[in-house]
Structures are given as structure tokens and as C-alpha cells.
Amino acid sequence: MRWLLPLLAALMLVQPATAQDRMPPAPYAYTQLDDPELEEQARELMLTLRCLKCQSQSIADSDAPMAGDMRHQVRTRLAAGESPDEIRAWLVSRYGDYVSYEPQVSATTWPLFVIPIVLLLLAGTVLLRRVGKRGSVEDEGEEPA
Amino acid sequence: MIAEIGLAALWLAAALAVLELLGGFLGARDENNELTALVRPAAVMQGVLCGVSFLALVYLFAVTDLSVKLVAANSHSMKPLAFKLSGAWANHEGSMLLWITVMALAGGLIAFIERRLPEKTMMATLGTQAFVGLGFYLFILLASNPFERLSPVPADGNGLNPLLQDMGVSFHPPTLYIGYVGLSVAFSFALGALLTRQVTPEFARVMRPWVLGSWIFLTIGITAGSYWAYYELGWGGWWFWDPVENASLMPWLAATALLHSASVLAARDALRTWTIMLGVVAFSMSMVGTFLVRSGILTSVHAFAVDPERGSFILALLALYIGGALVVFAMRANTIAEGQRFALLSREGALVVNNVALSAILGIVLLGTLYPLLTEAFDVRVSVGPPYFNPVSAIFFLPMLVVLAVGPLLRWRTDNFARIKWPVIAIGVASLVALAVVLVFFDTSVLSLLGMGLSIGVAVASFLPLKGRAIRRVPLAVWGMCIAHFGVALALFGVAADTAFQKERLVAVSPGDTVEVGPWEATLASVSPVAGPNWTAMQGDIFVSYQGGEQTETLPQARSFWAPPGETSEVALVTRWNGQLYVALGNMAEDGRWQLRLWWKPFVTWIWYGGLLIALGGCLALVGRVVSDLRRRKAEQREEAMRTEEAELASA
Numbered sequence: 001m002r003w004l005l006p007l008l009a010a011l012m013l014v015q016p017a018t019a020q021d022r023m024p025p026a027p028y029a030y031t032q033l034d035d036p037e038l039e040e041q042a043r044e045l046m047l048t049l050r051c052l053k054c055q056s057q058s059i060a061d062s063d064a065p066m067a068g069d070m071r072h073q074v075r076t077r078l079a080a081g082e083s084p085d086e087i088r089a090w091l092v093s094r095y096g097d098y099v100s101y102e103p104q105v106s107a108t109t110w111p112l113f114v115i116p117i118v119l120l121l122l123a124g125t126v127l128l129r130r131v132g133k134r135g136s137v138e139d140e141g142e143e144p145a
Numbered sequence: 146m147i148a149e150i151g152l153a154a155l156w157l158a159a160a161l162a163v164l165e166l167l168g169g170f171l172g173a174r175d176e177n178n179e180l181t182a183l184v185r186p187a188a189v190m191q192g193v194l195c196g197v198s199f200l201a202l203v204y205l206f207a208v209t210d211l212s213v214k215l216v217a218a219n220s221h222s223m224k225p226l227a228f229k230l231s232g233a234w235a236n237h238e239g240s241m242l243l244w245i246t247v248m249a250l251a252g253g254l255i256a257f258i259e260r261r262l263p264e265k266t267m268m269a270t271l272g273t274q275a276f277v278g279l280g281f282y283l284f285i286l287l288a289s290n291p292f293e294r295l296s297p298v299p300a301d302g303n304g305l306n307p308l309l310q311d312m313g314v315s316f317h318p319p320t321l322y323i324g325y326v327g328l329s330v331a332f333s334f335a336l337g338a339l340l341t342r343q344v345t346p347e348f349a350r351v352m353r354p355w356v357l358g359s360w361i362f363l364t365i366g367i368t369a370g371s372y373w374a375y376y377e378l379g380w381g382g383w384w385f386w387d388p389v390e391n392a393s394l395m396p397w398l399a400a401t402a403l404l405h406s407a408s409v410l411a412a413r414d415a416l417r418t419w420t421i422m423l424g425v426v427a428f429s430m431s432m433v434g435t436f437l438v439r440s441g442i443l444t445s446v447h448a449f450a451v452d453p454e455r456g457s458f459i460l461a462l463l464a465l466y467i468g469g470a471l472v473v474f475a476m477r478a479n480t481i482a483e484g485q486r487f488a489l490l491s492r493e494g495a496l497v498v499n500n501v502a503l504s505a506i507l508g509i510v511l512l513g514t515l516y517p518l519l520t521e522a523f524d525v526r527v528s529v530g531p532p533y534f535n536p537v538s539a540i541f542f543l544p545m546l547v548v549l550a551v552g553p554l555l556r557w558r559t560d561n562f563a564r565i566k567w568p569v570i571a572i573g574v575a576s577l578v579a580l581a582v583v584l585v586f587f588d589t590s591v592l593s594l595l596g597m598g599l600s601i602g603v604a605v606a607s608f609l610p611l612k613g614r615a616i617r618r619v620p621l622a623v624w625g626m627c628i629a630h631f632g633v634a635l636a637l638f639g640v641a642a643d644t645a646f647q648k649e650r651l652v653a654v655s656p657g658d659t660v661e662v663g664p665w666e667a668t669l670a671s672v673s674p675v676a677g678p679n680w681t682a683m684q685g686d687i688f689v690s691y692q693g694g695e696q697t698e699t700l701p702q703a704r705s706f707w708a709p710p711g712e713t714s715e716v717a718l719v720t721r722w723n724g725q726l727y728v729a730l731g732n733m734a735e736d737g738r739w740q741l742r743l744w745w746k747p748f749v750t751w752i753w754y755g756g757l758l759i760a761l762g763g764c765l766a767l768v769g770r771v772v773s774d775l776r777r778r779k780a781e782q783r784e785e786a787m788r789t790e791e792a793e794l795a796s797a
Binding site for chain 2: 030031033048050056097101102115123
């Protein structure tokens with residue numbers, strides 16, 4: 001296998017030129033903010049933003065260059081004093097609702113919020129009906145099994 | 146030749162399924178039908194033939210027979226043997242063959258061993274199993290033939306997606322599929338019982354081991370999948386509410402509800418209709434999951450197939466089976482007499498709450514998974530992710546945990562609160578103390594806080610059912626319940642603690658630099674190139690120490706594969722009892738420094754230990770149930786023998 005090593009070394013040298021013919025990552029793509037509180041806010045926000053080039057991953061969980069750029073945007077904007085909600089709104093205006101994992105109540109998404117409430121009511125009704133039957137068990141006493 | 150044998154075996158199996166289908170449904174009407182005697186052998190032979198077919202495919206992958214299209218498309222001669230073998234099912238056609246093989250083996254097994262139910266019910270059950278199987282045989286033979294030849298034969302294969310070249314993948318899909326498809330048996334039993342009007346405790350007892358078995362495999366599959374995503378994707382996440390994950394979670398939720406309601410039916414002859422309904426829903430969720438993953442409707446690592454023809458084929462199967470089952474259910478449900486009644490404050494009552502909550506969570510996961518697909522059909526793209534699933538499912542999950550803690554303490558049929566007052570107070574105090582400690586000393590989100598508090602309560606509660614019993618005489622099934630419930634507490638604690646306490650550090654470092662993350666210090670010694678059989682990598686040599694203690698060497702890699710080209714992150718993990726250090730090496734930055742990603746994840750491993758304990762509890766319950774069933778059957782036989790003997794004596 002020794003003959004492989006020079007070859008590998010050569011491969012390593014050319015790799016950056018071939019595989020990385022894109023822009024270098026933005027400064028805050030892989031670097032945290034100095035202020036731990038802001039960084040915590042950034043992380044929380046990034047976990048709820050979709051990496052548009054990936055498959056069901058948030059930008060906090062992705063190696064994709066675009067996710068890196070978006071992380072950079074989130075961190076620099078937070079550092080500049082914008083609130084997480086403002087940044088989300090800005091990203092949504094730019095990329096559409098798809099970018100946010102946190103659906104907002106709207107004309108298209110209302111069933112997402114109404115159906116759980118219906119489920120809650122349904123669950124409550126099922127259980128209440130059982131409470132109603134409670135008396136009947138005790139009245140019947142030792143019915144045959 | 147081998148490929149042709151595999152294909153021929155599959156066609157033969159499909160033909161036998163037709164025979165089993167006809168014989169089964171004729172036998173369900175009249176058990177003296179001529180075909181009835183052929184039904185069980187037809188089912189067993191299908192299992193054998195599918196097994197042969199599947200082994201043929203594995204062999205073709207093992208020897209990298211590039212004249213087979215599937216092998217050429219998904220394998221490569223230079224791939225390690227283990228990944229050549231797992232490559233057989235890490236693709237659309239192969240995984241569908243695995244699906245039908247598991248289904249045929251399960252069908253063959255019930256045909257071979259199950260003789261407790263009335264023969265008519267068994268015939269209807271096997272007929273249903275064959276009916277469902279037939280659809281999938283046709284799907285494979287007509288739309289996804291794994292044995293298709295390729296001409297001309299290429300020089301080498303395309304290889305396997307690097308993310309899938311991992312031991313986790315060798316293990317994960319077969320486990321999940323056994324779980325998924327094992328539920329088909331519950332589906333068939335439910336319809337068999339419904340069609341022949343035999344929804345009895347005996348039916349529940351016969352079905353229960355199958356539900357438990359499938360559920361154990363699903364639990365292990367989901368746990369393993371979560372750990373795979375955790376270490377393979379390189380960013381420390383272990384659950385993403387990704388549609389593919391949800392596809393495996395939904396059958397699990399339904400199976401969890403089903404195995405609890407089947408227990409009620411077996412022990413108390415209550416919840417008859419509900420158990421049948423869940424039997425139908427559980428396998429329907431498996432099929433919905435298969436549709437989501439296999440149709441290419443999602444774009445995700447798991448969705449290998451992008452082919453609308455296949456998608457519509459599976460959708461038609463789905464509509465036929467789920468729709469058909471629901472129609473039968475609607476027509477027959479009113480013929481099932483109401484089971485035994487019970488008070489809300491009783492074991493049954495607690496299990497009803499559990500079932501309602503699990504079903505509601507299932508509904509929410511289904512909604513959140515399908516809704517974006519629905520809006521996409523109207524060209525509106527929305528995303529539903531953790532910020533939706535976590536709080537909305539918690540509305541049902543947290544109360545369910547309270548019931549999970551208290552329910553096992555209750556008696557069947559009816560109980561009074563005064564009897565269990567002290568254990569409940571103990572559970573409450575444990576939860577509140579944990580809650581207070583976290584609240585005072587740490588700054589966490591409400592959900593993590595509640596999660597940690599409740600997990601301590603559930604942990605205490607899980608072993609309370611053993612109180613006052615002679616430990617050696619506790620039935621295995623009760624041990625199983627306690628251990629599984631403890632596993633829930635453990636996993637929940639891991640989830641809450643990791644979410645609340647994890648420490649993250651993303652830095653660019655040069656050799657010699659030291660960084661801190663939580664209680665850990667990490668020093669980068671060097672970065673050097675290394676090579677594997679089908680990849681090259683940059684490997685970091687990083688020394689880490691916990692609270693200034695002994696140094697441990699870690700070797701995370703950033704790998705580049707060439708067939709097909711792709712990059713993966715091989716992370717280094719340092720496991721302690723109270724958590725895991727997660728070290729990932731990134732790319733080289735402009736200035737020659739290396740990107741490092743470090744996480745200290747307190748108690749994160751408890752998530753998977755919890756998952757494994759849940760599965761272990763299931764295993765104990767399964768063994769306990771099967772053993773006690775066998776014993777009871779033996780005792781019944783002995784009793785019968787004695788009775789006949791007595792009768793003979795009396796008549797003599």
C-alpha cells in the first residue's frame with residue numbers, strides 16, 4: 001500500500017481546486033458569536049430554519065454552503081441588533097414560508113392548528129363519555145364476567 | 146442464472162399467493178372446502194420461495210454481478226463485503242423484495258404454528274395476508290424487478306451513496322421492515338376476526354405476540370436509526386421530525402396503542418372494536434410510511450426512488466387495502482357486541498387514556514407530515530418542523546406520561562383513589578423535587594423542564610407495581626412493563642437534558658491550539674491524510690480531557706468517497722456515563738486552520754439506552770406471554786385428559 005501514499009498526497013493537493021470551486025464560506029458560517037446569549041438565540045433560530053438545499057435538515061445541522069451562508073446571515077444580523085423574529089420574517093420574505101419550520105397561522109396553514117384542537121376536544125369527549133359510564137359499572141355491581 | 150432463479154421463485158410465490166387467497170376466502174365460508182387443505186402449505190411455501198429469491202439477490206450483490214442492472218446501479222467491486230451485502234436492500238427494488246420476503250415469512254409462520262383460533266378465522270386471516278401480499282408481489286414483478294439484466298455489462302458499478310456505507314445501514318432497514326411488515330399479521334388477524342365475527346379474548350391473545358414482536362423490531366429500528374443519524378450526519382442531531390422518521394414513528398405509535406388495547410381485550414374482554422380498528426390502522430401506517438419513502442414523494446436520503454409510476458402503483462395499493470379494510474370495518478363494526486364495562490379509574494380506564502393520547506399524537510404526526518405535501522400539490526410550500534411537532538405533541542404526551550405513571554398501580558375494572566394515594570404522592574413529590582431543582586439551578590425551556598420533572602416521576606413510578614409482590618414470583622410480563630416504562634423515563638430524561646444542557650463549540654484551529662467545550666478541553670495535535678478501501682480522508686488527531694483529567698485521543702475524519710463522489714463526516718465520540726463528547730472535523734479554512742465542531746451532550750446516550758430498554762421490556766413481555774400461553778395450553782390438555790379418563794372410569 002506504500003505506493004498509494006504519494007498518490008494520495010497528490011490527490012489531497014488537487015482536491016481543493018476541483019471540489020471547492022465555490023466561494024470560501026462566509027466568516028460566521030462556522031464560527032460562533034462571542035456573546036453567548038446572542039449565540040444561544042442564533043442557535044435556537046437556526047434550528048427552526050430549513051436548509052433549502054438539503055433534505056429535511058435545519059441550517060444548524062448542515063454542511064451545505066447555502067446553510068453556511070444563512071448561518072452567517074443569522075449571526076451577523078443578530079449581532080447588528082435585529083431580533084430573531086425580524087430575521088425570520090426577512091428570510092420568509094426572501095425565500096417564502098418554506099424556509100421556516102415554524103408554520104404561522106394563515107389561510108393555507110389553519111388546519112394545522114385547528115385539527116389538534118379538534119383532536120383535543122375529541123379526546124376529551126371520549127374520556128367524558130367514559131366518566132358518564134362510571135356510575136353504570138358501580139350500579140351493576142358484580143355482573144357476571 | 147442465479148438472477149433468473151430469484152425471479153422465478155418470486156413468480157411462483159405470487160402464484161401461490163393467488164391459491165392462498167382463493168382457498169383462504171372459500172375456507173372462511175366453508176372450512177370443508179377442497180382448497181382449505183392447501184392454504185397453509187401455500188403460505189409456508191411462499192415464505193421459502195421468497196427466502197430463496199432474497200438470498201439470490203444478496204448473492205448477486207456479494208459477487209458484484211454487474212450484468213444485473215440493480216447491482217450495477219448500486220454496487221461497486223471495490224466496496225467492502227459488508228456494504229456489498231447491505232447494498233442489496235439499500236435501494237428501492239431490493240428493499241421491496243425484503244418487504245415481501247418478511248411478509249411471506251410472517252405469513253408462512255402463522256400458517257405453520259398458529260392453531261388456536263377457529264379454522265374459519267384462520268382461513269380468513271391467511272386469505273387477507275395473501276391478498277395484501279399479492280399486491281406487493283405485483284408491484285415488484287411489474288414495476289420494480291430487482292433481477293433485471295443489463296446489456297452491455299458495464300466495467301464497474303456506480304457504488305452506494307457514501308452516507309449509506311455504514312454498519313448502521315446493514316442493520317437498520319431489515320429491523321424496521323420486520324417491524325413494519327410484522328404488523329401485516331395484526332392487520333390480517335384483525336380482518337380475519339372481523340369477517341368471521343370472532344373478536345374474542347382468545348383472538349387478542351393470539352395476535353398479541355405478533356404485535357409485540359413487530360413493536361420490538363420497530364423500537365430497535367427507530368432507536369438505531371436515530372443513533373445512525375446522530376453520528377453519521379455530523380451535527381449532533383438525533384431527531385429531525387423528518388417525514389421519513391415520522392414514517393417509522395407512526396406505525397410505532399399505532400402499534401404501542403394496539404399492544405396496550407390488545408392486553409385489555411385479552412385480560413378483560415373490553416375494547417373489542419377499538420382493538421380491531423387499531424390493528425387496521427397500525428399496518429395502514431406501515432403502508433403509508435412505505436408510500437412516503439418509496440414513491441419518491443419526499444426528497445430525502447431515504448427516498449431513493451423518484452418515479453411517479455411506482456408512486457401511483459403504491460398509492461393504488463394503499464387505497465385498495467386501507468379503503469377496503471375500513472369498508473369492512475364500517476360494515477361489520479356494529480355486529481361486534483360491546484365488551485365488558487369499566488370505570489374511568491381502573492386499569493382499563495388508564496389504558497383508554499393512553500390509547501386516546503397515542504392516537505392523537507399519531508394524528509398530529511400524520512397531519513404535520515402530510516400537510517406540506519398537500520399544500521405543495523397546490524404550489525404552496527410550507528415547512529412543518531420541530532417548533533410545531535414538539536409543543537403540539539407535548540399537549541398529549543405529557544398528560545399521557547402522568548397516566549403512564551399511575552395506570553399500572555390501578556386494579557382492573559374499578560378502583561378507588563384512596564387505595565393508591567401514597568404511591569401517587571411519592572411519584573408527585575419526586576417529580577416536583579426534580580422540577581424545583583432544575584428550575585432553581587438551571588435556565589431551561591418549559592418543555593425541557595417538564596420533561597425532566599416527569600421523567601423522574603415516571604422512573605420512580607415504573608417500579609412501583611413491583612411493591613408488595615414477592616419479587617421471584619412476579620410474572621415476566623410485569624417485569625417487561627416495568628422495564629419498558631423505565632426506558633421511557635430514561636429516554637425522556639436524555640432528550641430533555643440534551644436539549645437543555647448541551648454545549649456547542651464551532652471553531653477554526655491550528656495544530657497545537659486548545660479549545661474548551663463545557664467541562665472538556667480539546668487540543669488539536671495534527672491533521673493528516675488517511676485512506677480506506679473506497680475513500681480518502683483528512684483525519685484530525687485530537688486529545689481531549691474531561692475536567693482536566695486523563696487525556697483521550699480522538700480521530701475524527703472528513704471522508705471523501707469517489708464512487709459515487711460524496712463527503713461524509715466520521716465523528717469521534719467519547720462516551721461517559723453522564724453524556725458524550727462529539728467531535729467532528731470540518732474543512733480547512735482560508736488561512737490553513739481547520740474547522741472543528743465540538744459538542745458536549747449531557748445524558749444524550751440515555752435516549753438510546755432508554756429505547757433499548759423499551760425493546761428489552763417488550764422482549765420480556767413477549768417471552769412471558771408465550772411461556773404462560775404454552776403452560777396454560779398444556780394445563781388445559783392435561784385437564785381434558787383427566788376428564789376423559791374420569792369419564793371412562795365412571796362409565797366402566
